[in-house]
Amino acid sequence: MSFRVGEKSGRSLVAHVLKKNILPVAIAALCVYAVAQKLGETGFDQILEVVFAVTPLQWVLAIMATAASFLVVGQYDALFHRWLKTGVPFARATWTGASAIALAQTLGMGLATGTIARWRALPEVSIATALKVTNYVSVSFMAALGLLSAVLLALPTSDVLVWGGYLILAMGGVALACLLSLAQPCWLPFPVPPIRLMLRLVVLAGIDTGLAALALWVFLPHEVQPTFLLLFTAFTLSLGAGLISGAPGGVGPFELCLVTLLPTVPEPDLLGAVLAFRLTYYALPACLAIGLLVRPRRPAPRNVRGAGASELPAFQRAEACLAQTPGHRIALTAPKRALHLAEASQTLVAIGDPVTGGTFKPIDFNNLSDAAGRDQRWPILYKCSGRSARAARSLGWYVVRISQEAWVTPQTFTLDTRARRQLRRKLKQAARAGVRVNKAEHLPMAELARVSAEWVARTGPERGFSMGRFDPGYVASQRCYLAWSGDRLVGFATFHVCDHEWALDLMRCADNMPDGTMHTVLSQAIEDAARCKIPKVSLAAMPLEAPSAVLRHLASHPRAKGLRRFKLSFGPKTRYLYAAAPNRAVLTLGAIDVLLRIRAPGPSTASEPVPADDPEWQIA
Template sequence: MPDAVRRSLPLCGGLALAALLAVEVRALNWAEVSMAIGAIEGWRWVAALAATLVSFAAIGQYDVVAHRHYRTEMPERAARRAGMASIAVGQTTGFGPFVGAALRWRLMPDIGRTTLIRVTGFVTVTFFAVWGLLTLTLAAPVLFGLPALALLTFPLGAAGLAAVLFLFPQLTLFGHRIDLPSLPALTRLTGLAATDLVFAGLALWLLLPPEAAPALSLLIAAFALSLGLGMIGGTPGGVGPFELALVTVLPAAALPDLAAALIAFRLVYYAVPCLAGAGYALLAKPCRRRPVVIYPAPSCGPRAELAIAAQSDSRALNAGPARAAAIRTPQSLTLFLGAARGTLSPLLPELVAAARSENRTPVLYKLSARDAAHLRRLGWSVAVFAVDAMIDPRRFSLQGPDSRQLRRYLRKAEHGEVSVGRILTPDWEEMTAIHGAWEDLNGSERGVTMGRFCPLYLRDKPMFGAWHRGRLIAFISCVAGPRGWSLDLMRHEAAVPQGTMHALVHAMIVEAGHHQMQEVSLAALPHPGLPDWLRNRADSAGLARFKQAFAPRWKPLYMAAPSLPQLVLGAADIRRAILQPAPITRSTEEIWELDALFERVPGAQLDSQPDPAPVPLQRAG
C-alpha cells in the first residue's frame, strides 16, 4: 500500500464519520439546543474552564518529559508553555503533529528542527501508548459495567508495558537507534495522561445538566474512548469521531442536552485554549537554550576502578568542591564508587536533580560501608550486593598456609613453560585474537562497571602478558589510582596451562608492591547472601575459588536509592546493562586513532616479551 494512501486512511475515516454526524445534526431541534446552552449556570462555565486549565497543565508536562528524554537543556517552564500552546492549536486545527512541530519550532528554534520533530513524535506516540493502556484497562471495564475488573486489568497492562520498555530500551529502525522512554518517564506520563483525561472529562461533565449527566466515572471513561478516536480521525478538533463515539456510549443522555454540552465543551476546551495558544505562539519571544556545560566523568579518585566509567555513557557530578562520576543506563543515573573528590553529602541533591532532569532513577553503586551507613541515616534504602577482594601488596607473601593453593598453581604454570611480564608495547592484533578466542569460549564480554576490550581504553592501563614458548597466550589489565590498582580484564586462549591466570595476577600484585601501592583489588563478586537468581552460581563459585587463592580481605560493597522501589529498579537496570552492554560509540577522531593503533610496523617486537627461558614466577613483573 502506498505510504500516502496509508497516511490518509485515518483522515478519510474521520471525514466519513463527520458526514454521519452531519446527518445526526440535521435531526436536532436547535431551539432546544440553544435553550440548553443558555441554561448552563455561570459557575459551571468557570469550573469547566478551571478543569480545562488543569488538563492543559498536565498536557504541557508531556513536553517537559520529552525534553528531558532528549536532554535538550531547555528551561522546563518554556517547554511546558510551548507544549500547551502546540497541543491546544494542533488538536483544534487537525494534523496535530505537524502543527505542533511548527509551533514548537517558532518558540524554541535553538534546539533544531530534527530534535523538535523528535519531541513532537515522542509526545504523540507516548500519549497514544498511555491512552491505549488507560482506555483498555480502565475505561473499557467501566463502560462494560465491570469497574472492579480494572483492579486486575490495569496492573497487568501496566506491568506488561513496563516489561517491554525495560527489556527493550532501544529499537533500531532503518539503521537509527531510538531510545524508548524509561520506566520513570512511563510512570510520569501515565499519571499526566490520567490527569489530562480526568479533568477534561470533568469539564464536559460540568457542562451537562445534572438531570442528564451520567455518573462521572462513566462519562470520563466514555470521554477517554471518544477523545482517542477523534485524534486518530485527524479531523479538526476530532469533529465527527469524537461526537459519534460519545453519543454511542452515552445513549441515555438527552440528545439536545448532550449537543449543548458538546458545543459548550468545544468552546471551553478547544476554542479558548486554541486562541490562547495561537496568541502565545505569535507574541512570545523565542526561548533560547540555557548554557549548560556537561563535564566528562572524573577518571581518577580514591578508588582505581573509577577509570572504568570512561567506557560507558558517563558524566561528572559537581557540587562545590565535591565531584563524582555518574553512569547513565536506560533507567538509572548511577553515582559510581562514591565521591571522587570531597564528601558524598553535597552530591546527593545534585544526583537526584540530574536523574530527574533525564527521566532516570537516582542510584549509588559500589559504596563503602561508611557511605552506606551515612545514607541509611538520611533515610535512603541501602543494600549490600557484593564483596571486593582486597590485598595489601606491601605485605603480600607466598609463605604461610593461606598461600598453599597459590604456590601449587604457580608451580603448575612454571612446569607448563609459562613466563609472565609487563606488556610495554602491545601487539593489538595478537591481543585482539586472544580476546576473540576468549569470547568464543565465554560468550560476549560484559560492560558498564566491567572493563571492555578496546585498545583506546587499554593503551594507558598497566597490562601483563603470559607467554608459552615465546607466544602470547593470555593477558590481564588493571586500572590505576593514587592508592593502588584494580584488576580489570582477564583474557586467554581456549587452552592455556594450568596456573597461567594465577601467575598473571601474582605478577600484578608483585609489581604493585614494588611501587609501594597500598592496595590491589581483585574486583568484586556477588555477595554470598544474594539469591541465586541474581547471580550465576557456577561462575561466582569459580571466581571465588580463583580469588581465594590469593588470601584477600573481603570488603562489602553497597548500593542505595531514595526508596526501595527505586533501589529494586536501579539494581535490575544495572544488572541488565552489565549483561547486555550498549555498543561503545566512537567519534571520527577516535576511529582514526584506533586505526593507527592497529597499523603494523615491519620488524616491530614486543618490548616486554621475555627471553625464551621462563622467568621464575615468584619474581615475575
C-alpha cells in the same frame, strides 16, 4: 548553497500529503453525516440556542478547567525533555508542549504540526529532537489513555466477569510496558521510557483528561447532566476514537461516539455543549498558541550548572575510569567531590563511594535522589563500602550485602606466607611452561582481539555495565599486561590506574593457556605497583562465599567459585560491598535492572573521556 524543488517533486509532495490525509477527512465526513442522521429534524439553530444559553459562570469554569488541563498537558514535554537531557528548562518546555498540543489537536496532522511547533518554539533543539519528543508524547498519551479507558470501563459494572476482563486488560498493558522498559529489547527502534516516567505520565493523563471532561461537563444543562464518572468514561472513549481517526480536532468521530455512548442526553443539548467545549478547549488555546509561536524566539540558556575542569580533583578510586564508557558519568556532588554515576533503564546507579576527596565523606543522598528524579529514575547505591551503607541505613534506606572487594598492598606483598602457598604453586607451573609477562608499551590489537574472541567463544558473551568490555579505544586508555608462551599471546589483563590505586579490569585467556598464567600476570602487576609506590592494587569484586538464595540466583555464575578461589590465592585483604535503595521495592527493581544491564549491555564502543566542564557531568 541552495536547493530547488522541481515541479514534479512538488506535485509528488502535494499528492503524498493528500493521500496521507484523505482517509481521516473522509472518516470525519462520514461521522458528521452519521451525527446529522441521528439529529433528524433537529436543526443547527437549536444547537446554537444551547450555546447562547451558557451562563458566564459556566464559561469561566470551563476556561479555568481548560487552563489547568493545558498546564498539565505541557508537562508531558517537560518530562521527556528532562529524560532526553535536551537541557531545555522545565517551564519553557511546559509552555512549548502546551502550545504544540493546542495547535496539533485543532489542526490535525498531529505528528507534523506538533514537530514544527516545537521546533519553531525551541531553536536550541534540532528538528530530530522535536520529532522525537512529539513521537514520545503522542505514543505515551495514547497508551495512558487506553489504560485509563480500561479502568473507567471497569468501575461502573457489577458483573465480575466484565470487571475482571477490563482489569486483566489494564494489568496486561501495564505488565507489557514494564517488561519492555526493563528489558529494553534491541529490536525496538527507540528506548522505552523508565517505569517511573510512565507512572507520572499515566497520572498526568488522568488529571488532564479529567479536567478536559470537566470543561465539557459544565456546559451541559443541569437538568440533563449525567454523572461526572459516566461522562468521563464516554469522553475518554470518544477522545480515543477522535485521535485514532486522525481527523482534525477529532471532529466527527468524537461527536458520533459521544452521542452513541450518552443516549439519555438529548442530542441538541449534548452537541451544543460540545460546540461550546470546542470553542473553549480547542479554538481558544490554538489562537493563543499561534500568538506565542509567531513571535521570534531566541535559544534559551541551558538550565544546567557548569563546572570548570579545575573543580574536579584527581580520582582516589581507579575504578572511576570506567566512567568513560557509554551511560556512565562523573558528577560533582559538592566542591572538589564527585560520584561515579551510571544510567540503567530504571535507576540512576551510584557505583562505589565518592571517587574524589582525600578523606571519606558520606554521599549526599538528597542530591543523588534529586538527580535521579530529574532523570525520571530511582536512586540506588551499588558496590558501596560499609561506611556508605551505614549512612544509607541511618536515613531509612534498605541495605543488602552483595559482594567482597579483594585488594593487596604492593609494598608489603610477599609470596612467603601460608595464605599464598597456592599462588606459589601456580607461579612455578607457569614458569615451567615458559610463560613470560611484560607490560605492553605498544598494544598488539589484532592479537588482543584474537585472545578476547577465543575467551568469548569459550565462556560466553562479555558482561557490561559495571564491568569493562574489550574495545580497542577502551583498552588503549588502560595499563595492560601481556602473557606470552613462546611467540604466541596467550592472555592479557588490564588495569584502571590513578595516583592512589590500580584496579583490575579485564582478564582474557586464549585457548590452551598454560596453568598459572593469570597468576603470573597479576603478580607482575603487583610488583610494578610496588616500584611505582602505588598504595593499593584492587583485584576488584568477587562473589560472596554463601550469598542468600535471591542473590545467588541474581548474581552467581558458573565461574564464580573459580574467580573467588583465584583472587583468594593472593591472600588479599577483603571488605564487603553493599547495595542500597530508598526501600525494598526500589532495591529489588534496581537489582533486576543492574543484572539485565550487566548480562545484556548496550553498544561496547568506548566513548572519549568527557571534560569536567561538560554540563551533563553535573549532578546539580
